[in-house]
Amino acid sequence: MTFSNIARLSMPKTAFRSLIPLAVLTVLSLAGAALIHTVWLNPAQQQLMTAEQAYQAAKQAHAGLQGSRIQQTQARAAQQQLDLAKEALLSQEEFTSLAMALMELGKTEHVSIPGMGYDIKKAEGTHPTKATITFQATGDYAAVYRFIHRVETVDPYVVIESLDVASEHARKESVSGRVVVHIHVATYLRQGPPPARSS
Numbered sequence: 731m732t733f734s735n736i737a738r739l740s741m742p743k744t745a746f747r748s749l750i751p752l753a754v755l756t757v758l759s760l761a762g763a764a765l766i767h768t769v770w771l772n773p774a775q776q777q778l779m780t781a782e783q784a785y786q787a788a789k790q791a792h793a794g795l796q797g798s799r800i801q802q803t804q805a806r807a808a809q810q811q812l813d814l815a816k817e818a819l820l821s822q823e824e825f826t827s828l829a830m831a832l833m834e835l836g837k838t839e840h841v842s843i844p845g846m847g848y849d850i851k852k853a854e855g856t857h858p859t860k861a862t863i864t865f866q867a868t869g870d871y872a873a874v875y876r877f878i879h880r881v882e883t884v885d886p887y888v889v890i891e892s893l894d895v896a897s898e899h900a901r902k903e904s905v906s907g908r909v910v911v912h913i914h915v916a917t918y919l920r921q922g923p924p925p926a927r928s929s
Contacts, residue, residue: 819920820885820918822850825850832865835880836867839869839873840869842869843867848861849862850919858921859920859921862891864912865912870907870908871909874911881915887918888917890915891916892914893911894912895909895910895911895912
């Protein structure tokens with residue numbers, strides 16, 4: 731069939747007129763669909779994207795708050811440990827009794843302590859005050875060994891900072907089996923009255 735034959739085929743006018751409402755309805759439906767897509771669907775997609783961004787931001791903020799809460803809990807636990815450690819430190823009055831306790835410990839272990847020197851350094855800010863006791867201990871090797879061991883275990887905050895054998899005097903005493911040792915004990919003192927215990 732050629733183009734000229736197709737051109738000759740004509741639609742009856744009545745059939746063409748009956749298709750006009752259908753064509754108008756089709757055009758209106760397409761325009762309505764385009765309008766619905768433009769007016770409702772695009773803003774809904776935009777709102778969905780905005781809501782998704784807000785959700786992700788809130789999720790990140792929540793994770794940040796959780797991390798901050800964990801850090802605050804760890805900081806509180808560390809502060810409590812620090813407070814307990816400060817509470818366990820000796821006061822200045824207890825430091826004097828520490829010196830007396832060392833003298834008594836020497837007597838118990840048959841170690842002679844002729845005298846002691848004290849030094850309390852001035853505290854800086856809120857830091858604990860460093861206090862030291864220096865003395866000479868004389869006795870049998872086994873007695874001095876026991877005495878040193880007991881000093882090391884008397885209190886976790888009392889430490890032997892230095893320990894050395896006396897030079898000339900030690901040689902003279904070593905003939906009789908006695909040992910002379912210079913001991914430097916250090917501790918830290920809390921400032922002021924002990925903190926109130928929390929119940």
